[in-house]
Amino acid sequence: MSSKxxxxxxARKTNEPQPWIEKNTYHHSQFSDLRHLVELxxxxxxxxxxxxxxxNEENTIAKEIIIMKSELMLRYPLIDEIAVIDSGSTDRTxxxxxSYGVDVYLADDILPNYEKxxxxxxxxxxxxxxxxxxxxxxxxxxxxxxHHRFVYGxxxxxxxxDDIRYVKxxxxxxxxxxxxxxxxSGGGRxxxxxIRPLFSLFTPQLSQIIQPLSGEYAGFRDILEQVSFxxxxxxxxxxxxxxxxxxxxxxxxxxxxxxxxxxxxxxLALGRMAxxxxxxxxxxxxxxxxxxxxxxxxxxxxxHSLQDGTYQQIDKEMVPNERPPIIEIPEYRxxxxxx
Amino acid sequence: MRTRRKLEPIxxxxxxxxDTIRNQRERIITNTILIGQIPPISINTKEDEVGSIxxxxxAKALLERMSELxxxxxxxDQAGNPIGVIKGTGRSQQAIVIxxxxxxxYHFDQEIHLSIDDNTISGPGxxxxxxxxxVLLSIPEIxxxxxxxxxxxxxLLGLNESLGDYNLRGxxxxxxxxxxxxxxxxxxxxGELGRLNYCSRxxxxxxxxxxxxxxxxxxxxxxxxxxxxxNEIINQILEIQLPQRxxxxxxxxxxxxxxxxxxxxxxxxxxxxxxxxxxxMVQSISRRIETIGDSIAHEYLVDVKIHEISGVHAAKLExxxxxxxxxxxxxxxxxxxxxVHSSESELSIFLNQGVPAITLGLSHGEDYHTxxxxxxxxxxxxxxxxxxxxxxxxEKGVLDEQ
Numbered sequence: 001m002s003s004k005x006x007x008x009x010x011a012r013k014t015n016e017p018q019p020w021i022e023k024n025t026y027h028h029s030q031f032s033d034l035r036h037l038v039e040l041x042x043x044x045x046x047x048x049x050x051x052x053x054x055x056n057e058e059n060t061i062a063k064e065i066i067i068m069k070s071e072l073m074l075r076y077p078l079i080d081e082i083a084v085i086d087s088g089s090t091d092r093t094x095x096x097x098x099s100y101g102v103d104v105y106l107a108d109d110i111l112p113n114y115e116k117x118x119x120x121x122x123x124x125x126x127x128x129x130x131x132x133x134x135x136x137x138x139x140x141x142x143x144x145x146x147h148h149r150f151v152y153g154x155x156x157x158x159x160x161x162d163d164i165r166y167v168k169x170x171x172x173x174x175x176x177x178x179x180x181x182x183x184x185s186g187g188g189r190x191x192x193x194x195i196r197p198l199f200s201l202f203t204p205q206l207s208q209i210i211q212p213l214s215g216e217y218a219g220f221r222d223i224l225e226q227v228s229f230x231x232x233x234x235x236x237x238x239x240x241x242x243x244x245x246x247x248x249x250x251x252x253x254x255x256x257x258x259x260x261x262x263x264x265x266x267x268l269a270l271g272r273m274a275x276x277x278x279x280x281x282x283x284x285x286x287x288x289x290x291x292x293x294x295x296x297x298x299x300x301x302x303x304h305s306l307q308d309g310t311y312q313q314i315d316k317e318m319v320p321n322e323r324p325p326i327i328e329i330p331e332y333r334x335x336x337x338x339x
Numbered sequence: 340m341r342t343r344r345k346l347e348p349i350x351x352x353x354x355x356x357x358d359t360i361r362n363q364r365e366r367i368i369t370n371t372i373l374i375g376q377i378p379p380i381s382i383n384t385k386e387d388e389v390g391s392i393x394x395x396x397x398a399k400a401l402l403e404r405m406s407e408l409x410x411x412x413x414x415x416d417q418a419g420n421p422i423g424v425i426k427g428t429g430r431s432q433q434a435i436v437i438x439x440x441x442x443x444x445y446h447f448d449q450e451i452h453l454s455i456d457d458n459t460i461s462g463p464g465x466x467x468x469x470x471x472x473x474v475l476l477s478i479p480e481i482x483x484x485x486x487x488x489x490x491x492x493x494x495l496l497g498l499n500e501s502l503g504d505y506n507l508r509g510x511x512x513x514x515x516x517x518x519x520x521x522x523x524x525x526x527x528x529x530g531e532l533g534r535l536n537y538c539s540r541x542x543x544x545x546x547x548x549x550x551x552x553x554x555x556x557x558x559x560x561x562x563x564x565x566x567x568x569x570n571e572i573i574n575q576i577l578e579i580q581l582p583q584r585x586x587x588x589x590x591x592x593x594x595x596x597x598x599x600x601x602x603x604x605x606x607x608x609x610x611x612x613x614x615x616x617x618x619x620m621v622q623s624i625s626r627r628i629e630t631i632g633d634s635i636a637h638e639y640l641v642d643v644k645i646h647e648i649s650g651v652h653a654a655k656l657e658x659x660x661x662x663x664x665x666x667x668x669x670x671x672x673x674x675x676x677x678x679v680h681s682s683e684s685e686l687s688i689f690l691n692q693g694v695p696a697i698t699l700g701l702s703h704g705e706d707y708h709t710x711x712x713x714x715x716x717x718x719x720x721x722x723x724x725x726x727x728x729x730x731x732x733x734e735k736g737v738l739d740e741q
Contacts, residue, residue, distance in 0.1 A: 058456065059454050060454070062454075062455040062456055062457065063372060063453070063454065063455050066364075066365045066368045066369055066372070066455065067369050067372065067373075069365045070365035070366045070368070070369035071369060074365060074366060075366070092456070092457075095457070096456050096457050099457040100365070100457075144452040145376070145450065145452060147373075261452065
């Protein structure tokens with residue numbers, strides 16, 4: 001009797017709306033008909049830009065550029081430009097990228113009259129100024145098993161559905177131990193231990209985003225230009241919170257891109273990442289009026305490691321610098337003919 | 340002279356062809372990555388409720404990619420070779436086969452990651468022979484880009500099960516079962532650019548194993564030693580007199596034996612290859628080595644087995660064969676000195692079936708059979724140009740003068 005009741009209560013009634021996660025979650029294979037995507041893009045008179053933010057990515061940058069250029073520019077004209085926005089690599093990243101004929105920018109050279117920051121968020125924000133597309137696709141430049149599905153998978157929902165304005169990637173994330181060995185599971189620790197619990201506590205709808213910290217996402221310029229960009233680790237969290245608060249869940253979708261092989265990070269590095277994510281999250285939800293923090297928040301991540309028999313403190317200052325919505329920058333409005 | 344006349348206009352087009360190929364750089368590299376990162380292994384996949392099928396992952400990927408690239412007919416044959424046919428415009432059923440083997444000497448059974456910089460692609464198997472598969476896949480689009488049309492079919496063939504014990508099964512099965520006449524075969528190898536093989540010597544590979552019967556633990560210290568037995572076999576093989584004409588040699592290529600430093604080896608194996616311009620000479624030496632094995636087995640009371648793991652027969656085109664002349668003149672026009680030597684591989688099977696064939700190298704490589712294998716991108720443009728130029732020459736009828 002009781003189990004029958006439970007089943008009944010769990011069964012969705014026909015007039016109940018379809019849950020967001022069912023309605024807005026896709027698999028990249030649903031968008032593998034590239035001719036169809038190109039046709040949709042043409043009909044909607046849209047242009048699409050791909051941004052690759054880099055810092056010392058000489059081992060992977062060429063492969064990303066070549067595959068995207070070959071498959072999504074030469075074979076199927078889905079994307080109109082590829083730009084590398086570099087934070088000041090000391091290896092051959094910029095030289096190699098230039099040799100494959102894409103636009104390469106040093107982040108410091110874009111909007112040079114503003115204070116200069118170093119970080120992925122800075123590159124993504126400045127990319128909005130130099131890229132021309134109506135849709136901007138952001139892809140990390142350290143993906144070893146890069147495939148063009150990483151881009152067309154993200155573009156698919158934006159072209160197929162008029163209500164979707166922002167798309168986030170998720171995947172299985174094997175960790176690359178060295179050039180030959182790949183550990184088949186793991187990754188996403190900061191997601192499961194930090195960000196999902198925080199979402200569950202304060203913005204439960206966002207917990208449906210399977211990998212909120214994934215570095216691959218795409219969106220319409222008119223959305224991206226209206227949100228602020230933290231410089232460091234918090235960019236993904238902040239973007240989700242801002243879009244959710246301003247436009248709601250229904251403008252977002254997520255796409256399963258299958259396996260993504262990335263570099264492994266040690267626990268200390270993940271700790272710093274978690275610090276940056278929490279720092280951004282707490283400041284953001286306070287700004288949005290969801291909580292009130294009645295104490296000072298410090299900007300130093302303090303870690304300890306055992307060296308030569310004694311504990312050494314590692315003090316990493318992490319200042320939560322943030323760029324305002326780029327629509328507020330006069331140079332941007334002028335360059336993009338925005339009133 | 341007539342070959343030269345037919346060839347001249349084609350060679351005059353080489354600079355333009357090189358530019359077209361250079362403009363296809365991203366496509367060639369992408370094709371190479373997408374196929375080269377897939378392990379050269381077969382897995383058993385369920386076909387329906389009752390049956391399963393052994394599928395080579397590279398063959399599957401090659402076929403899917405050829406289909407995506409718009410190759411007219413894509414299928415596999417009974418050996419699992421992926422075959423793509425660019426249909427000719429004429430009625431002739433003649434075809435040109437361009438083939439590349441899919442297996443790699445440096446074996447890997449999981450997806451690997453090839454890396455690229457501005458002039459090299461690196462990673463396991465890249466030079467032998469993933470780069471050739473990438474070029475094979477790029478041919479349809481390059482031909483399309485040049486606007487070239489052909490009256491005969493061009494068959495793009497990935498070869499399954501070529502190396503080692505497989506003894507070139509892929510090409511043997513393909514040639515045994517292909518129903519239509521084949522005008523010529525071009526075999527692609529990653530390296531080295533300038534390589535031109537048009538003769539194949541007779542070759543046999545033997546695996547000699549030695550097992551010491553072991554009845555009690557004490558014999559581990561004081562009985563026969565498989566390494567010494569193999570040493571004796573080697574000494575007797577080295578006493579075999581080899582003729583200078585036909586040039587004949589025995590290559591001792593692999594040896595393995597024993598388990599730990601302090602125990603005599605109870606088992607060991609020796610891998611060797613006999614090569615000669617004459618099949619009978621190889622057979623005669625092979626029999627001689629069998630006799631050495633038998634006599635040592637009786638003399639030392641050990642178990643010696645000799646197993647022939649693969650072999651090919653001698654065959655060759657003459658230097659003045661129009662296909663060879665075309666290849667030499669094309670390489671010279673590209674400023675590449677031809678490096679002529681024999682190749683005891685797929686070439687032998689083509690030639691023994693009476694199909695004129697050559698093997699060509701595509702680029703410069705390093706660390707061929709290691710995890711850090713490399714291929715250079717820049718020489719590749721000439722490597723691809725030579726192949727396309729030779730196809731055009733065949734289309735213009737250079738082989739009619741055989």
